Amino acid sequence: MSTNAIDIDVERETPAGFETEEMTLNMGPQHPSTHGVLRFVVKADGEVMRRAIPDIGYLHRSIEKIAEKVGYHGFMPYTDRVDYVSAMQCNQGWAMACEALAGIEVPRRGEYCRVIASEFGRLASHLLSVGATGMDIGAMTPFTHAIREREYINDILEELCGARLTFNYMRIGGCAWDLPPGFAKRAIAFLDRFEPLIDEYNELISFNKIYVERLANVAIVPPEMAIAWNLVGPNLRGSGVKYDVRKDAPYSVYPELEFDVPVGTGERGTLGDSYDRYMVRMREMKESCRILRQALDGIPPGPVIAKVPRTFKPPAGDVYVRVEGSRGDMGWFVVSDGSAFPYRVHIRTGSFAAMAIIEELSKGLMIADLVAVIASLDIVAPEVDR
Amino acid sequence: MQQFADSLLDGGILAGLPRSLGYALVVAFFAFVLLNFIMLIAGVTSWLERRVWARIQSRVGPNRVGPQGVIQWLADGIKNVLKEDIVPTAADKLLFKAAPYLAMIGFFGAWACVPFGDGLIVADLNVGVLYITAVTGLVVVGILMAGWSSNNKWALLGGIRSAAQIVSYEIPAAIAINTVILLTGTLSMQSIIRQQGWAPWNWFLFDNPFTFVAFFIFFVALLAEGNRTPFDLPEAESELVAGAFTEYSGLRSLLFFLVEWGNLYVIGALCTTLFLGGWQVPAFTDNAVIQGALQFVVFFAKSYFLVFVAMWIRATLPRVRVDQLMSLCWKYLVPISFVNLVGAMLWVVAFPNGWMPARVVMFLFGAALVLYFFSRVAFHLRRARPELTFNPIS
Amino acid sequence: MDAADIHRRLREQLGNLVSAELKLADWSLCDVKPQSVAEVCRFLRDEPDLAFDCLSNLSAVDRKGEDTIEVYYHLFSYGHRHRLALRAATPRPDPILPTVSHLWPIANWLEREAFDLLGVRFAGHPDLRRILMPEDWVGHPLRKDFVEPEEYHGISTRRESLLKL
Numbered sequence: 038m039s040t041n042a043i044d045i046d047v048e049r050e051t052p053a054g055f056e057t058e059e060m061t062l063n064m065g066p067q068h069p070s071t072h073g074v075l076r077f078v079v080k081a082d083g084e085v086m087r088r089a090i091p092d093i094g095y096l097h098r099s100i101e102k103i104a105e106k107v108g109y110h111g112f113m114p115y116t117d118r119v120d121y122v123s124a125m126q127c128n129q130g131w132a133m134a135c136e137a138l139a140g141i142e143v144p145r146r147g148e149y150c151r152v153i154a155s156e157f158g159r160l161a162s163h164l165l166s167v168g169a170t171g172m173d174i175g176a177m178t179p180f181t182h183a184i185r186e187r188e189y190i191n192d193i194l195e196e197l198c199g200a201r202l203t204f205n206y207m208r209i210g211g212c213a214w215d216l217p218p219g220f221a222k223r224a225i226a227f228l229d230r231f232e233p234l235i236d237e238y239n240e241l242i243s244f245n246k247i248y249v250e251r252l253a254n255v256a257i258v259p260p261e262m263a264i265a266w267n268l269v270g271p272n273l274r275g276s277g278v279k280y281d282v283r284k285d286a287p288y289s290v291y292p293e294l295e296f297d298v299p300v301g302t303g304e305r306g307t308l309g310d311s312y313d314r315y316m317v318r319m320r321e322m323k324e325s326c327r328i329l330r331q332a333l334d335g336i337p338p339g340p341v342i343a344k345v346p347r348t349f350k351p352p353a354g355d356v357y358v359r360v361e362g363s364r365g366d367m368g369w370f371v372v373s374d375g376s377a378f379p380y381r382v383h384i385r386t387g388s389f390a391a392m393a394i395i396e397e398l399s400k401g402l403m404i405a406d407l408v409a410v411i412a413s414l415d416i417v418a419p420e421v422d423r
Numbered sequence: 424m425q426q427f428a429d430s431l432l433d434g435g436i437l438a439g440l441p442r443s444l445g446y447a448l449v450v451a452f453f454a455f456v457l458l459n460f461i462m463l464i465a466g467v468t469s470w471l472e473r474r475v476w477a478r479i480q481s482r483v484g485p486n487r488v489g490p491q492g493v494i495q496w497l498a499d500g501i502k503n504v505l506k507e508d509i510v511p512t513a514a515d516k517l518l519f520k521a522a523p524y525l526a527m528i529g530f531f532g533a534w535a536c537v538p539f540g541d542g543l544i545v546a547d548l549n550v551g552v553l554y555i556t557a558v559t560g561l562v563v564v565g566i567l568m569a570g571w572s573s574n575n576k577w578a579l580l581g582g583i584r585s586a587a588q589i590v591s592y593e594i595p596a597a598i599a600i601n602t603v604i605l606l607t608g609t610l611s612m613q614s615i616i617r618q619q620g621w622a623p624w625n626w627f628l629f630d631n632p633f634t635f636v637a638f639f640i641f642f643v644a645l646l647a648e649g650n651r652t653p654f655d656l657p658e659a660e661s662e663l664v665a666g667a668f669t670e671y672s673g674l675r676s677l678l679f680f681l682v683e684w685g686n687l688y689v690i691g692a693l694c695t696t697l698f699l700g701g702w703q704v705p706a707f708t709d710n711a712v713i714q715g716a717l718q719f720v721v722f723f724a725k726s727y728f729l730v731f732v733a734m735w736i737r738a739t740l741p742r743v744r745v746d747q748l749m750s751l752c753w754k755y756l757v758p759i760s761f762v763n764l765v766g767a768m769l770w771v772v773a774f775p776n777g778w779m780p781a782r783v784v785m786f787l788f789g790a791a792l793v794l795y796f797f798s799r800v801a802f803h804l805r806r807a808r809p810e811l812t813f814n815p816i817s
Numbered sequence: 818m819d820a821a822d823i824h825r826r827l828r829e830q831l832g833n834l835v836s837a838e839l840k841l842a843d844w845s846l847c848d849v850k851p852q853s854v855a856e857v858c859r860f861l862r863d864e865p866d867l868a869f870d871c872l873s874n875l876s877a878v879d880r881k882g883e884d885t886i887e888v889y890y891h892l893f894s895y896g897h898r899h900r901l902a903l904r905a906a907t908p909r910p911d912p913i914l915p916t917v918s919h920l921w922p923i924a925n926w927l928e929r930e931a932f933d934l935l936g937v938r939f940a941g942h943p944d945l946r947r948i949l950m951p952e953d954w955v956g957h958p959l960r961k962d963f964v965e966p967e968e969y970h971g972i973s974t975r976r977e978s979l980l981k982l
Contacts, residue, residue: 084584101934174741175740176739177476177738181480182481247653247741250743251744265922265923266922357843368874368891381878390926397922403745403746
C-alpha cells in the first residue's frame with residue numbers, strides 16, 4: 038500500500054484552464070481529537086494539505102503573570118496546571134529552580150520520593166499518550182486499556198498525596214509528605230502486573246499492519262531539523278538524537294540509578310517518523326519501571342524536606358533549570374529580585390516547539406495524517422499556551 | 424407474496440376488492456411488518472455492538488435500561504426523536520431533509536429479498552442478489568446529498584470519501600458474488616440456498632478453494648460498503664465528528680444510524696445466503712411451522728455471528744487512510760477477485776457438479792483454522808492477569 | 818569547551834559586541850550589544866568548534882527600574898554538549914532587536930511570544946504578530962505597568978467583591 042507523503046506541485050491552473058481553488062478548513066478549538074483546545078487552519082487541496090497553520094492561545098491562563106502575584110510557595114499548585122497530564126515533573130521543575138536560586142539542598146529521601154513520583158507521572162503520561170495515539174488512528178481499545186492502567190497509577194499517587202491529577206506534592210526543599218506505610222509493597226505489586234502488560238499492548242497494536250502503515254513514513258523529522266526546531270524528549274529521541282536530561286545533565290538522584298535511553302531506529306519506516314516517536318514512548322515506559330524498582334528498593338531513611346523559611350526570599354539573580362518532563366525537557370527560567378515574589382517566570386515547554394514544527398511538517402500530508410502527527414508529537418494544549 | 428395476495432383476494436379476507444387495491448394493501452401490510460422488524464433488529468444490533476465493544480475494551484457497556492440494558496436503544500431512540508430538529512440556515516433545505524429518507528429507501532429496499540426461511544421471504548425475485556446490490560447503491564446518493572447539503576466542508580469531505588469508498592468496493596463484492604453464481608446458475612436468493620445443504624461441507628464456503636477466498640473478499644468489501652472500521656474514515660470520530668452526518672440532529676440522525684446498524688445485518692444476511700448455507704436445517708419434523716421457525720433461528724444465528732465478527736473487528740483494528748483504502752481496493756482486491764473468478768470458472772468446467780474430496784478438504788482446513796483460533800484463545804486466557812484491588816489499610 | 822573558553826573565542830572574534838565579563842553559573846551569561854545579537858548568534862551557530870545548534874530558550878524580562886527590557890538567549894550545542902547564555906538589553910520605550918529566526922526556526926514562535934507578552938519588536942521577523950493573546954488585544958500583559966482593560970468585547974473584567982453576600 039502506498040504510504041509516502043504525496044509530492045504536490047503548487048499549481049493553480051490545470052492545463053484546461055480551470056482554476057482549482059484550495060479549501061480552507063478549520064479544525065476548530067473544539068474537536069473530538071482529544072489533545073486539548075488546539076486550532077488549525079488547514080489549507081487543503083482535496084485530501085492533501087498545503088499547510089496546516091496552528092492557532093494557539095485558547096488555553097492561555099497567564100500562569101507566568103500569576104507567579105509574580107502569588108509568591109514562590111504559592112505558585113506550586115499552578116505548576117501542576119502547566120502540564121496536567123504529567124504534573125509531578127512540573128512540580129519538580131519549579132522546586133528545583135527555586136532551590137537553585139537560593140542554594141537549598143534537598144535531603145536524599147526527599148530526592149528519592151521525587152524520583153518515584155516523577156517516574157509514576159511519566160508512566161501515566163506515556164500511557165495516555167500511547168492510548169490517545171491509538172484512538173486517533175482509530176483503534177479504540179488500547180485507549181481504554183491504557184486508561185485502566187493509568188487509574189491504578191492514579192490510585193497509588195492518590196495514596197501519596199491525595200490528588201489524582203494535579204498533585205501539588207512537591208515543595209521547595211523536598212516533598213510535602215513522606216511515603217505512606219506499605220507504599221512500596223503496593224507499588225511493586227502494580228509494577229509486577231504492569232511490566233508484562235507493556236508487551237501485551239505492543240502485541241495488540243504496535244505491530245498491526247494497518248497501524249504501522251498509518252504511522253510509518255509520516256511526518257519524518259530528520260535529526261538536524263529536530264534540533265533546529267528545539268524538539269525535545271521522545272520527539273527528539275525518536276529522530277535519533279540520544280539526549281535525555283536525566284542522563285546528560287543529571288539532576289536529583291538520577292546519577293545513582295541505572296537505566297537506558299531508548300532512541301528511534303527507523304525500524305518500520307524512516308528514522309524520525311511518527312512510528313519511531315511512538316515506539317520510543319513505549320520503550321520509555323519499560324525504563325521507567327526499571328527506575329521505579331531501583332528507587333523503591335534503595336530509598337534511604339531521613340527527612341523528606343529541608344528547612345525552608347515560610348517567606349521565601351531568594352537572593353537576586355536568574356536561573357535556567359531543565360527537567361526531563363514526559364514531553365521533553367521543560368526549561369524553567371526564573372528571575373528573582375530579592376523579594377518574596379518572583380520577578381519573572383518563563384516556562385519553555387516541549388509542546389510549544391512541537392506545535393511550531395507542525396506547520397512545516399504538514400506540507401503534503403493528508404488531512405487524516407494531521408491527527409496522527411499531533412498525536413505522535415504528544416502535544417497537550419496546556420503546555421503550549423500556559 | 425403474489426400468491427399470498429391472490430389467495431386473499433380470491434377467497435380470503437379481501438374478496439370483492441379491486442385487484443390493484445388489494446395488492447396495494449398487502450404490500451403496505453408487509454412493508455409495515457418488515458419496517459417494524461428492521462427497526463427492532465437495528466436497535467438490538469446497536470445494543471449488542473455497545474456491549475461487545477465495552478467488554479472488549481474492559482468496560483461494562485449499557486446495562487441499566489431493561490434487563491442487561493436490552494432496551495437501551497429504545498431509550499436512545501425516543502430521546503433522539505424528542506430532540507430539537509436543527510436545519511442549518513445556509514444548508515440546502517430540500518436536499519438536507521430528503522437525504523436521510525433516500526438512504527432509508529436504499530437500505531429498506533434490500534430487505535425485500537432477504538430470505539429468513541423456506542417461504543419466509545417477502546419477494547423471491549429471480550434477480551434477487553442483483554437487486555440487493557443495486558438498491559443498496561441508493562444509500563450512496565443519500566450520503567452524498569447529506570454531505571453536500573450540510574454546507575459544511577467537513578461533512579462534504581466525509582460524504583465524498585464515503586461515496587468513493589462504497590462505489591469502489593462494489594466491484595470486488597460483485598465479482599465475489601459472481602464466483603458463487605457460477606456454481607448456482609441463478610440469482611434468486613432462495614434457489615442459491617436450496618442448492619446448499621445444512622452440513623458445513625455442503626456450504627458454498629467450502630465448495631472449492633476459490634469460493635473460500637471469495638468469502639473473505641466479499642466480507643471485506645461489504646465491510647467497506649457499510650462504512651465499518653477498518654474502513655470508517657468517512658465517519659472517523661477523531662477527525663470529522665460524524666462525517667457526512669455532522670449537521671444532523673434528532674430524528675434525521677437517528678435514521679442514518681439505523682441505516683448503518685441495519686446495514687450491518689444485511690452484510691451478515693448476504694454472506695450467510697451466499698456462502699454459509701442460509702436457512703438450511705436437517706429435516707426434523709414434517710410440521711412446516713416448526714421447520715420454518717427452526718430455519719429462521721438458524722439463519723438469524725448465522726448472520727448474527729457474522730455481525731458479531733464485524734463488531735469485533737471494529738473494536739480491534741485501527742482505521743485505514745483514504746489513499747491506502749483506495750489502493751487496497753484497486754491494486755489488491757480487484758485483481759485478486761478477478762483471478763479468483765477465472766479459477767472458479769475453470770473449476771466449474773472441470774467439475775460441473777462439484778468434487779466431494781475438495782469439499783471435505785476445505786472443510787477440514789476451515790475446521791483446523793477454527794481449532795487453532797480456540798487454542799490461541801485458551802493460551803491467552805491462561806495467561807490473563809487478575810484485576811488488582813488496592814486496599815491502603817492492608 | 819567550557820564557558821570561559823567560549824567567551825574568549827567570542828571576544829577574539831567579535832570584540833566589543835560582547836561584554837568583557839562573564840557571569841559564571843550553570844548557564845554562564847554574557848551581555849551582548851542589542852544591535853549585534855544576530856551577528857553574535859550566527860557566529861556561535863556556524864563556528865565548528867562552538868556549533869550552538871539549538872536555541873533552548875528566549876525570554877524577555879521587563880526591567881522597569883532600569884528602563885530596559887532584557888532578552889535572554891539560552892543556547893545549547895548537541896554536538897559538543899556545552900551551553901551559553903546571552904543577554905541583550907533594549908531601551909524600554911522602544912525595544913527593538915534583530916531577529917534570529919533565520920538561524921533557529923523555533924525562534925520564530927519564541928520571538929512572537931516575546932512580542933506578544935512584552936512588546937519587544939524583532940526587526941526582520943517574517944511574521945511578527947500576536948501568538949497567545951487574541952489578535953485585537955491592546956497592551957502587553959507581562960509588562961510591569963500593564964493595566965488590565967475594563968472590558969473586552971463587552972465582557973467585563975471587573976467583578977464585585979467576593980465578600981458581599
